[in-house]
Amino acid sequence: DQQVKQNSPSLSVQEGRISILNCDYTNSMFDYFLWYKKYPAEGPTFLISISSIKDKNEDGRFTVFLNKSAKHLSLHIVPSQPGDSAVYFCAASLNFGNEKLTFGTGTRLTIIP
Amino acid sequence: ETGVTQSPTHLIKTRGQQVTLRCSSQSGHNTVSWYQQALGQGPQFIFQYYREEENGRGNFPPRFSGLQFPNYSSELNVNALELDDSALYLCASSLGTAGSYEQYFGPGTRLTVT
Numbered sequence: 001d002q003q004v005k006q007n008s009p010s011l012s013v014q015e016g017r018i019s020i021l022n023c024d025y026t027n028s029m030f031d032y033f034l035w036y037k038k039y040p041a042e043g044p045t046f047l048i049s050i051s052s053i054k055d056k057n058e059d060g061r062f063t064v065f066l067n068k069s070a071k072h073l074s075l076h077i078v079p080s081q082p083g084d085s086a087v088y089f090c091a092a093s094l095n096f097g098n099e100k101l102t103f104g105t106g107t108r109l110t111i112i113p
Numbered sequence: 114e115t116g117v118t119q120s121p122t123h124l125i126k127t128r129g130q131q132v133t134l135r136c137s138s139q140s141g142h143n144t145v146s147w148y149q150q151a152l153g154q155g156p157q158f159i160f161q162y163y164r165e166e167e168n169g170r171g172n173f174p175p176r177f178s179g180l181q182f183p184n185y186s187s188e189l190n191v192n193a194l195e196l197d198d199s200a201l202y203l204c205a206s207s208l209g210t211a212g213s214y215e216q217y218f219g220p221g222t223r224l225t226v227t
Contacts, residue, residue, distance in 0.1 A: 043203055100161065100169060101158065102158070103156045104155050106155055
């Protein structure tokens with residue numbers, strides 16, 4: 001049962017334009033959402049997170065939007081830079097106890113110079 | 114500040130054998146979580162250790178076991194290896210167990226079972 005889904009395996013975006021990565025979840029108990037970025041031969045690196053009490057969180061070029069009623073979140077990167085080329089994972093958890101991160105399958109983002 | 118390190122980097126084992134993977138957590142972190150990432154998939158939670166005790170387990174059989182030591186480093190042991198155990202094994206350390214604590218991942222150990 002895939003509780004966190006990233007339906008786009010890959011995405012190509014022109015440098016300078018906006019990259020939008022999408023993520024859907026099915027478990028309504030999730031209340032904390034995270035995006036991780038992964039380069040080859042490295043572990044995932046935390047990018048940005050959002051609590052379910054918010055609908056938007058911004059950090060520099062990165063903004064995460066959460067639509068709880070649709071069980072959908074998205075990551076916006078603007079402007080996109082060549083160094084943003086990586087695999088992006090959406091993850092979700094419960095914000096207490098020992099809850100694990102539940103990851104999506106990832107979206108490979110390629111920024112075209 | 115030393116990041117999360119894992120050893121070995123790569124490992125090839127034969128079906129039926131046993132393997133031990135190691136993880137050194139980031140300085141000051143008391144929680145270690147282990148994940149399995151199969152090819153083309155996202156990481157899947159195996160288990161978490163907090164202050165040397167198992168503190169949660171994912172949907173993995175008992176032949177996957179672990180340890181956490183007083184210095185908070187950790188081991189993942191897998192017995193009776195199967196071909197499907199071939200994957201990247203990631204460990205992540207954090208300051209606490211709640212989902213809002215940022216998890217810092219190591220580079221992983223690539224295990225191939227033949």
